[in-house]
Amino acid sequence: MSEAFLVAKGIAKRFGGLTALSNVDLEIRAGEVLALLGDNGAGKSTFIKVLAGAHPPSEGQILVAGQPVSFASPKDAAASGIATIFQELALSENLSISENVYLGRELKHSVLGIPFLRRREMKQRVAELLKELDAHISDPEAPVGSLSGGQRQSVAICRALNLNARLVIMDEPTAALAVAETRKVLSLIRKLAERGCAVVLISHNISDVFEVADRMVVFRRGRKVAERLRAETEPEEIVALITGAHPDVRALEKAQ
Amino acid sequence: MRRLNQAMSTLTGRELILLAACVAITIAFASASPVFATPENAATIMRNSVELLLIGLGMTLLLAMGGIDVSIGVVMGLAAIAVGRALGADLDPALATVIGPLTGALLGLVTAAVVVLGRIPAIVGTLGLLGIYRTAIFVVLGGQWLSGLPTSLTEILGASLAGVPLSFWMIALAYLAVWLALRRTSFGLHLLAIGNSEEKARLAGISVIKVRFAAFIISGMLAGLAATFYVATYRNVEMSTGSTLALDAIAAVVMGGTSILGGRCSLIGTVLGVLLLRILQNGLLLIGVPSLWQTVVTGGLLIAVLSLEVLAGRLSFSKLGWAGR
Ligand SMILES: Nc1ncnc2c1ncn2[C@@H]1O[C@H](COP(=O)(O)OP(=O)(O)OP(=O)(O)O)[C@@H](O)[C@H]1O
Ligand SMILES: [Mg+2]
Numbered sequence: 001m002s003e004a005f006l007v008a009k010g011i012a013k014r015f016g017g018l019t020a021l022s023n024v025d026l027e028i029r030a031g032e033v034l035a036l037l038g039d040n041g042a043g044k045s046t047f048i049k050v051l052a053g054a055h056p057p058s059e060g061q062i063l064v065a066g067q068p069v070s071f072a073s074p075k076d077a078a079a080s081g082i083a084t085i086f087q088e089l090a091l092s093e094n095l096s097i098s099e100n101v102y103l104g105r106e107l108k109h110s111v112l113g114i115p116f117l118r119r120r121e122m123k124q125r126v127a128e129l130l131k132e133l134d135a136h137i138s139d140p141e142a143p144v145g146s147l148s149g150g151q152r153q154s155v156a157i158c159r160a161l162n163l164n165a166r167l168v169i170m171d172e173p174t175a176a177l178a179v180a181e182t183r184k185v186l187s188l189i190r191k192l193a194e195r196g197c198a199v200v201l202i203s204h205n206i207s208d209v210f211e212v213a214d215r216m217v218v219f220r221r222g223r224k225v226a227e228r229l230r231a232e233t234e235p236e237e238i239v240a241l242i243t244g245a246h247p248d249v250r251a252l253e254k255a256q
Numbered sequence: 257m258r259r260l261n262q263a264m265s266t267l268t269g270r271e272l273i274l275l276a277a278c279v280a281i282t283i284a285f286a287s288a289s290p291v292f293a294t295p296e297n298a299a300t301i302m303r304n305s306v307e308l309l310l311i312g313l314g315m316t317l318l319l320a321m322g323g324i325d326v327s328i329g330v331v332m333g334l335a336a337i338a339v340g341r342a343l344g345a346d347l348d349p350a351l352a353t354v355i356g357p358l359t360g361a362l363l364g365l366v367t368a369a370v371v372v373l374g375r376i377p378a379i380v381g382t383l384g385l386l387g388i389y390r391t392a393i394f395v396v397l398g399g400q401w402l403s404g405l406p407t408s409l410t411e412i413l414g415a416s417l418a419g420v421p422l423s424f425w426m427i428a429l430a431y432l433a434v435w436l437a438l439r440r441t442s443f444g445l446h447l448l449a450i451g452n453s454e455e456k457a458r459l460a461g462i463s464v465i466k467v468r469f470a471a472f473i474i475s476g477m478l479a480g481l482a483a484t485f486y487v488a489t490y491r492n493v494e495m496s497t498g499s500t501l502a503l504d505a506i507a508a509v510v511m512g513g514t515s516i517l518g519g520r521c522s523l524i525g526t527v528l529g530v531l532l533l534r535i536l537q538n539g540l541l542l543i544g545v546p547s548l549w550q551t552v553v554t555g556g557l558l559i560a561v562l563s564l565e566v567l568a569g570r571l572s573f574s575k576l577g578w579a580g581r
Contacts, residue, residue, distance in 0.1 A: 054459065075461040090459040092452040094519040099445055104461030106442045116440050 005030045005167055005198045006051070006082070011060035013046050013222075020046040021222045024060070028167060033189060033199045035209040037242055038219030044202045047219070048169045051200070052084035053077030075104070083165035085156040085173060093145030097137065098126040100144050101159045129158045133188055150181025157188050167198040174208055186212050206235045218242055225249050267524065270513035274528040278535060285539030292542050303489065305534045306427060307332065307482040308504050312512075312526045313434045314475030315505040320438070321471050322451040322518025323378040325367060327386035328479050329501030333393050335359040335483035336493045339409070340402040343487065349408035356484035357477045363389075364476020368469040386502075393495060403492035413488045423485060430481060435523055437474075447471060451518025500551055507558040508533045516562065517571065533557070 004027040013021040021043045028034055036044045049055040051062065053071030062069050064080045071077045074084065091100050102122050108115040126140040135154035137147070144155060153173050160168045170189070174182040189212050192199050203209050209216060210230060218226040218241040226241045226248060240246035244253065267275070286293035311328055318325055325331075338359040342352045371381040413423045438444035446467045449457040458464050482501075487493065510516050511532065512525025537550050565571040 073461070074459050078461060084459075086459060090456045092449040092456055092460070092519075094448055094452045095445065103445065103449055103457075106445065108442065114436075115442065116436075117442065117445070119440075 003030075004028060005065060007063040008051065009061045009063070011047065011050055011062070012058045013043075013050060013055060014058045019222055021050070021057075024219075024224045026217060026224065028198045028200060030166065030198045031193055031196050032214045033193045033201060033212050035213035035216045036200060036202045036219060037204075037206075037209065037216060037238060039242055042219040043222040044219050045171055046222075048084060048171060048200060048202065049086075051077070051167075052082060052086075052169060054084070054086075078105075078163055078165075081164065081166035082169065083160035083163045083167070084169040084171075085153070085160060086171055089152055089156055091144045091152060091155060091159075094143065096141045096143055097130075097147075097155050097158075098123045098140040100155055101126045101129070101140075101162050103159075105163065125162070126158065129161060130154070133158060133161075133191065135184075135188075148181065149176045150178075150184055153177070153181075153185045154188065157185075157192070161192070165197065167200065168192055169200040171202045172204065173201070174203065174205065182208065206238055209238075210235055220244060220249060220253075223252075225252055268513065268522065271522060271525050271528055274511065274525065274532055278528065278532050281532070281535055281539060285535070285542065289539070289542040292539055297538065297542075301531075301534050301538050304538065305530050306423070306485050306489075307498075308501060308508060308534065309427065309527065309530045310430060310478045310482040310485070311475075311501055311505045312508050312530050313430060313523065314478035315502075315509045316512070316514050316521050316523055316526045317434065317438065317447060317471045318378070318475050319506075319509055319514045319516055320451050320518055320521035321447045321468065322454065323371070323468065323471060324506065324516075325382045325472070325475060326379060326502045326506075327367065327382040327389055328475065328505065329498035329503075330386055330389040330393065331360060331363045331367075331476060331498075332479040332483045332486065332501060333493070333496075333498035334363060334389055334396075335480040336486050336497055337393065337396055337402060339483055339487045340405050340493045343405045343409055344402070346406070349406075349412055352409055353412060353484055356482075356487070357480040360476040360478065360480020360483065361473050362476070364473040364479075365469070367476065368472035371472070372465055372468045390499075393497075397493070397495060399495075401492055401494045405487065405491040407491065409484070409488040410491065413485065423488075426481070430478065431523070431527070434474075434478075438521070438523065443467065443470060448519055448521070451515070451520070500554070503551065503554055503558070504533060507554045507561075510558060511561050515571065517573075 006028040008024060008026045011021055011024040024047060036047065038044050046055065050057045053074045053076050069080055092103065095103065107118040107122050109118055123140050130137050130140065133154060135151065137151055137154065144152060147155065173185050177185065186208060189199055189201060201213060213230055216228050216230065216233065216238060217224055218238065228238070237246065241249055244250065291297055311332065315325065315328065335356045339352060339356045342355045367382060367385060370376065370385060371378045374381060415422045417425055438447070446457065446462045449460065449462060450464055450467055454464055486497065508529035509526050512522050512529035514521040514525060533554065536553060540549065540553065541547060562571065
């Protein structure tokens with residue numbers, strides 16, 4: 001097993017009086033797809049927002065490649081190689097595909113001290129990336145608002161790849177997709193892992209998770225209640241862990 | 257002819273409609289008034305469009321970003337007082353040309369501080385500033401007109417370069433600069449991303465605060481430049497200088513196809529919107545409609561265009577918070 005790219009230790013997050021996360025320990029490894037599962041409100045999105053630099057944790061520590069880090073913004077997280085594709089996709093519908101892929105990190109060249117955009121190069125690079133991902137999008141200049149849900153996921157993945165991300169986090173990437181588009185995104189996720197990326201995937205779809213994930217972590221009421229390798233578990237067990245019917249979870253919750 | 261065809265095909269539907277509307281009302285007014293279709297009147301319309309065009313460029317940036325500035329006309333008024341005072345005090349006229357943009361930029365900075373740092377919706381924050389600036393103008397002018405200013409500035413801006421007045425070159429340069437900033441730099445891209453969704457822009461790693469500050473400062477600077485032209489032309493400043501310009505600018509920019517909610521804009525549309533508005537106001541005056549009705553026409557047009565956009569499904573205000581209702 002490769003060394004962990006990211007280690008989270010004792011992460012807690014409180015919103016006023018509400019404890020959304022408490023004492024979460026987790027390791028994320030390169031080349032591995034890690035699935036986060038759990039009921040609505042279990043804290044999955046909150047956890048990845050902490051990893052993504054969108055929320056500062058109330059407690060705990062994050063190590064990237066062995067070094068402690070603290071992210072003040074998604075930009076900081078990106079600088080550490082972490083790219084996040086949020087549940088509410090953070091794409092600008094009014095901008096083109098290539099503009100979205102480069103947004104916030106545009107290629108520029110200076111003319112008389114004015115940094116002008118290198119539009120042609122950005123367009124070319126994005127066309128290459130789309131082809132590499134086999135995304136079936138022909139025009140990188142098309143506005144993102146005109147794309148289907150699956151195509152938008154491809155654009156978001158493109159953006160993550162272009163950031164040279166070493167960890168790509170995806171929050172319910174297939175939730176709003178039809179069957180064919182879901183297949184496409186799942187195969188993109190495997191491709192990312194094969195390229196040596198670490199991937200964290202949040203999903204409510206157990207069969208999707210069993211198809212792509214190497215490891216699964218179950219959240220319940222802000223706590224991590226279980227961690228399983230795919231080879232060692234079954235969908236029924238994972239469902240029982242999510243709902244709290246599993247004896248391990250019961251024992252854990254009784255102990256508190 | 258081919259050239260013309262090409263030029264036409266780069267215009268959007270909205271811009272073509274505006275162009276057609278300009279032509280149509282020109283023909284209508286020409287047949288209604290013998291004075292309308294004269295070279296002198298055309299020059300008057302152009303002259304009257306200068307301040308609105310400059311302020312409209314800034315307003316296009318602000319609306320594209322999801323912002324607005326209802327105090328911008330009065331900002332021009334204040335900048336005009338600064339320019340007027342500088343001229344009155346016999347300041348070097350070359351220096352007087354930078355006083356306007358400088359004052360405007362400074363007031364833009366104040367607006368940004370109030371709206372961005374105060375996290376107040378721009379429409380409410382600038383409405384507050386409008387109230388404050390109005391009284392400021394009254395106090396500074398002491399109820400008196402600033403009139404009979406020296407002609408030095410008029411001479412500078414009236415000088416000609418390659419047979420064309422310097423003022424024309426300066427306006428062309430301002431347009432080009434705004435166009436480049438909007439379409440060829442990260443600033444423009446970030447502005448449009450913020451106009452689409454501030455939260456998403458932030459998640460993409462854009463420094464939202466910096467971009468919003470820059471937009472308000474540029475808009476203020478353009479209003480200051482407009483003030484310079486105003487003083488050069490009229491050589492006086494009064495209490496109500498610039499007071500209808502914010503409404504005119506918002507109407508012209510919205511007519512031009514820029515979304516009042518941000519994310520989408522057209523600079524050509526703004527130019528056409530400004531022309532349409534000024535031709536309309538000029539023509540109505542010539543056929544005998546009292547000038548009192550001008551703001552009625554402008555306000556009516558603004559409301560009509562927005563209603564049509566809502567009806568056409570291009571615009572929806574339903575997701576706005578209290579400030580939008
Ligand atoms: N910004 C916030 N402010 C206050 N409370 C929040 C905030 N974000 C999340 N919460 C709360 O934290 C808890 C965990 O929410 P979170 O979105 O992480 O759940 P989730 O596991 O992603 O659920 P889902 O599967 O429905 O997406 C919920 O009770 C939620 O209401
Ligand atoms: Mg969630």
